[in-house]
Amino acid sequence: xxxxxxxxxxxxxxxxxxxxxxxxxxxxxxxxxxxxxxxxxxxxxxxxxxxxxxxxxxxxxxxxxxxxxxxxxxxxxxxxxxxxxxxxxxxxxxxxxxxxxxxxxxxxxxxxxxxxxxxxxxxxxxxxxxxxxxxxxxxxxxxxxxxxxxxxxxxxxxxxxxxxxxxxxxxxxxxxxxxxxxxxxxxxxxxxxxxxxxxxxxxxxxxxxxxxxxxxxxxxxxxxxxxxxxxxxxxxxxxxxxxxxxxxxxxxxxxxxxxxxxxxxxxxxxxxxxxxxxxxxxxxxxxxxxxx
Amino acid sequence: xxxxxxxxxxxxxxxxxxxxxxxxxxxxxxxxxxxxxxxxxxxxxxxxxxxxxxxxxxxxxxxxxxxxxxxxxxxxxxxxxxxxxxxxxxxxxxxxxxxxxxxxxxxxxxxxxxxxxxxxxxxxxxxxxxxxxxxxxxxxxxxxxxxxxxxxxxxxxxxxxxxxxxxxxxxxxxxxxxxxxxxxxxxxxxxxxxxxxxxxxxxxxxxxxxxxxxxxxxxxxxxxxxxxxxxxxxxxxxxxxxxxxxxxxxxxxxxxxxxxxxxxxxxxxxxxxxxxxxxxxxxxxxxxxxxxxxxxxxxxxxxxxxxxxxxxxxxxxxxxxxxxxxxxxxxxxxxxxxxxxxxxxxxxxxxxxxxxxxxxxxxxxxxxxxxxxxxxxxxxxxxxxxxxxxxxxxxxxxxxxxxxxxxxxxxxxxxxxxxxxxxxxxxxxxxxxxxxxxxxxxxxxxxxxxxxxxxxxxxxxxxxxxxxxxxxxxxxxxxxxxxxxxxxxxxxxxxxxxxxxxxxxxxxxxxxxxxxxxxxxxxxxxxxxxxxxxxxxxxxxxxxxx
Numbered sequence: 006x007x008x009x010x011x012x013x014x015x016x017x018x019x020x021x022x023x024x025x026x027x028x029x030x031x032x033x034x035x036x037x038x039x040x041x042x043x044x045x046x047x048x049x050x051x052x053x054x055x056x057x058x059x060x061x062x063x064x065x066x067x068x069x070x071x072x073x074x075x076x077x078x079x080x081x082x083x084x085x086x087x088x089x090x091x092x093x094x095x096x097x098x099x100x101x102x103x104x105x106x107x108x109x110x111x112x113x114x115x116x117x118x119x120x121x122x123x124x125x126x127x128x129x130x131x132x133x134x135x136x137x138x139x140x141x142x143x144x145x146x147x148x149x150x151x152x153x154x155x156x157x158x159x160x161x162x163x164x165x166x167x168x169x170x171x172x173x174x175x176x177x178x179x180x181x182x183x184x185x186x187x188x189x190x191x192x193x194x195x196x197x198x199x200x201x202x203x204x205x206x207x208x209x210x211x212x213x214x215x216x217x218x219x220x221x222x223x224x225x226x227x228x229x230x231x232x233x234x235x236x237x238x239x240x241x242x243x244x245x246x247x248x249x250x251x252x253x254x255x256x257x258x259x260x261x262x263x264x265x266x267x268x269x270x271x272x273x274x275x276x277x278x279x280x281x282x283x284x285x286x287x288x289x290x291x292x293x294x295x296x297x
Numbered sequence: 298x299x300x301x302x303x304x305x306x307x308x309x310x311x312x313x314x315x316x317x318x319x320x321x322x323x324x325x326x327x328x329x330x331x332x333x334x335x336x337x338x339x340x341x342x343x344x345x346x347x348x349x350x351x352x353x354x355x356x357x358x359x360x361x362x363x364x365x366x367x368x369x370x371x372x373x374x375x376x377x378x379x380x381x382x383x384x385x386x387x388x389x390x391x392x393x394x395x396x397x398x399x400x401x402x403x404x405x406x407x408x409x410x411x412x413x414x415x416x417x418x419x420x421x422x423x424x425x426x427x428x429x430x431x432x433x434x435x436x437x438x439x440x441x442x443x444x445x446x447x448x449x450x451x452x453x454x455x456x457x458x459x460x461x462x463x464x465x466x467x468x469x470x471x472x473x474x475x476x477x478x479x480x481x482x483x484x485x486x487x488x489x490x491x492x493x494x495x496x497x498x499x500x501x502x503x504x505x506x507x508x509x510x511x512x513x514x515x516x517x518x519x520x521x522x523x524x525x526x527x528x529x530x531x532x533x534x535x536x537x538x539x540x541x542x543x544x545x546x547x548x549x550x551x552x553x554x555x556x557x558x559x560x561x562x563x564x565x566x567x568x569x570x571x572x573x574x575x576x577x578x579x580x581x582x583x584x585x586x587x588x589x590x591x592x593x594x595x596x597x598x599x600x601x602x603x604x605x606x607x608x609x610x611x612x613x614x615x616x617x618x619x620x621x622x623x624x625x626x627x628x629x630x631x632x633x634x635x636x637x638x639x640x641x642x643x644x645x646x647x648x649x650x651x652x653x654x655x656x657x658x659x660x661x662x663x664x665x666x667x668x669x670x671x672x673x674x675x676x677x678x679x680x681x682x683x684x685x686x687x688x689x690x691x692x693x694x695x696x697x698x699x700x701x702x703x704x705x706x707x708x709x710x711x712x713x714x715x716x717x718x719x720x721x722x723x724x725x726x727x728x729x730x731x732x733x734x735x736x737x738x739x740x741x742x743x744x745x746x747x748x749x750x751x752x753x754x755x756x757x758x759x760x761x762x763x764x765x766x767x768x769x770x771x772x773x774x775x776x777x778x779x780x781x782x783x784x785x786x787x788x789x790x791x792x793x794x795x796x797x798x799x800x801x802x803x804x805x806x807x808x809x810x811x812x813x814x815x816x817x818x819x820x821x822x823x824x825x826x827x828x829x830x831x832x833x834x835x836x837x838x839x840x841x842x843x
Contacts, residue, residue: 125396140394147395150437155678162678165639165671166731183681191677194716195390202391204351206452207378207407216402216415 009047009282013225014126015133020228021121023236024276025114028107031239033248033259036272037106043276044113050283051120063112067105074101080253100252117279129219136215144199148192155191159184228278235275242268298366299324300491301348301459306360308347317343318515320360325508327458328489330482332502332523334536335512337719337749341495344512345461348493350377364459375408382452384462386747388444388469389437397439398423398432400447404455418454426450426480442473446480453484460484462494467720467747470627470775478502497749500541500814503527504559511536528556539750542814542829543567549833550841563818572839577824578831581802584619584785588653590738590769591615591638596647598630598637598793607633608644609793615771615786617652617737620764622780622801623773624811625790631773632674634790635740638771639671640664651738670736674743676727680715685726688715692733703729704762705755721752725759732763739763741772745779757783781805781813781827802827 028040081096131139251257302324309316346352362369405415423429466474484490509526511519532548543563557563598608607630615621636642649656682688689696781801788798805812805827816827826832
């Protein structure tokens with residue numbers, strides 16, 4: 006078994022997107038709690054305890070929404086207190102908290118997703134749709150950074166020439182315009198060389214194949230099938246109303262039945278997949294290393 | 298049988314009267330390592346491009362080129378893409394994708410190669426070129442030398458029979474260039490790849506080449522084995538200026554017999570023929586003492602708080618009106634020194650004085666007003682306008698008057714786009730633009746990069762003209778031959794500190810490894826001869842060759 010990161014990007018994308026989509030569309034506090042916990046667990050496994058600011062921002066979300074929602078939302082029948090002739094209800098408070106929880110969980114999932122998906126993985130996914138588009142995509146990524154680097158070089162060069170007076174806004178603006186216009190010329194020149202280099206290596210000489218280091222292993226198919234089956238089970242339960250909460254005017258949780266528990270268990274399994282794969286890898290590695 | 302042959306090839310660009318190539322005939326056998334030399338603008342690039350159907354410019358042509366026995370025009374797209382490889386000058390701009398492995402795969406993808414074969418070829422080529430460690434990297438993070446090796450590898454992966462290279466080392470430092478050329482020799486020796494290389498750095502290539510093609514004004518005037526061809530050259534041929542020091546000595550001293558190509562051949566065959574009765578030239582008169590223009594004392598600089606010191610207790614000074622060359626390896630801190638002096642970098646300790654005033658005391662960009670100016674390595678970054686004239690007028694509307702003393706005439710170039718000028722002309726235009734700000738201290742970063750011998754000589758004339766007018770020039774360079782010929786003083790920078798500084802004759806004769814070819818050739822026979830001219834002068838003083 007490989008770490009979650011090393012699995013086929015398509016399988017990884019499907020797993021993460023299904024987990025995140027269910028989080029978005031299913032307003033079930035218990036399920037959201039599980040989703041958030043799993044997302045944080047995976048994030049911590051990969052990043053350790055860094056990025057405190059991100060954690061504070063994301064985890065402050067439920068609190069913020071719980072406080073804000075009652076200000077607009079007057080529904081609910083349990084009035085806690087009245088400010089400025091507005092009733093602050095317990096239900097509105099709760100509903101705000103739940104939406105905040107959902108947002109926090111989605112934040113973490115997408116952060117995990119963008120950490121995992123390097124440009125070459127995105128390229129691989131794109132390639133499935135259109136190899137040509139995918140090539141344009143990688144060239145665009147590359148040229149943008151070249152463009153930025155050249156702009157910086159030109160600006161430094163011009164500054165060292167002493168062409169602009171200090172703190173002179175008009176000088177700076179005019180300078181910026183000129184730099185931009187010469188950058189376009191530079192990009193065209195650059196583009197000609199790149200086009201030459203491409204055609205010299207046979208670009209456009211007929212049908213192309215497309216190379217990638219990613220392949221489908223049995224493990225990837227297993228991961229894909231597992232996440233599809235688990236997600237299908239949860240979505241089915243959601244459509245049958247097993248996971249539906251009523252928030253207004255009174256808070257009524259769904260009945261705790263066997264299907265309800267089973268759906269939650271299935272979701273837990275789905276959301277835990279990244280953590281399980283990562284954890285297994287760490288464990289295996291630890292054991293293997295002991296024997297070195 | 299000839300692998301590549303041209304017969305009476307004449308090429309004319311549309312709307313031009315004179316042909317770029319006229320009546321060119323040559324032939325290369327399989328396994329040849331051919332070097333194409335000639336001054337800038339003599340048609341080398343056009344000739345190379347005519348040999349690669351995908352890059353053939355729009356033109357009318359007569360005569361023929363054949364590849365492997367059949368006319369070039371009869372080759373199908375795939376064959377010509379795979380069998381004829383082409384590497385250009387600029388390392389960065391030839392790269393297409395954003396991963397090294399993908400760059401290697403690019404050519405094979407175009408040929409519709411099955412993935413399993415691609416996988417094997419990438420692994421093979423990466424291990425041959427020693428770039429396995431780099432496979433997952435973004436090419437933008439590689440050094441110039443690594444980028445150019447990647448370009449070569451991504452052409453070689455298609456297993457070409459013929460490799461055309463258009464000044465591939467012009468943008469590289471000497472170590473990376475030597476590395477690249479060694480790789481070419483290996484490819485030629487191990488796989489008998491036929492190579493046609495246009496190049497200015499002839500010192501290292503010529504001893505290993507099998508054929509030399511000499512171009513002049515759009516035609517190949519001579520083709521022969523290097524030794525035979527160089528022996529035949531008249532002693533005043535302009536192309537000699539760019540040849541190895543051994544060859545220049547041979548001709549300047551009017552010798553007979555086998556022409557030496559390398560330093561070791563010159564030491565064995567050429568030097569013993571010279572009398573050593575007087576083994577040194579008189580010391581040149583010392584420069585009159587002048588006020589220091591730059592004085593750096595105990596300077597420390599680092600780019601990041603927790604990084605290493607790039608300048609480490611640097612102490613040195615430059616006299617007003619001198620041409621000072623700062624040399625040293627990669628990462629020695631050469632460009633950083635220029636950054637410090639031009640106010641782009643600020644030292645965290647130490648004292649930096651410019652014309653007797655602390656650099657911090659130049660407020661409100663006054664450092665750059667008629668005082669210090671920096672010409673960066675990539676001179677294209679200096680240009681912002683559409684013509685050379687606008688470029689100059691931007692700084693000074695009356696540029697013609699201001700530049701009246703400038704030792705180069707720009708009139709023929711004024712209406713052209715700066716990007717369309719040759720490397721040497723760009724360098725001079727940028728220099729003129731910079732001079733319009735009337736600096737007293739001119740900082741140059743690698744000004745001789747990519748220039749041929751003639752452009753270098755022209756640049757040297759301009760720089761001497763400027764110092765005669767009282768401008769102080771501080772240049773950092775890898776080009777020790779240029780420094781030896783033209784500097785008033787040289788400084789050797791290593792690990793952020795100045796190790797030694799002296800006038801070039803003493804400086805280079807005391808160095809054993811970091812020194813000029815002429816110094817390595819004459820070592821042990823003569824003392825303090827570091828340029829070809831000095832060896833010739835001393836040799837003639839001693840009565841020429843025996």
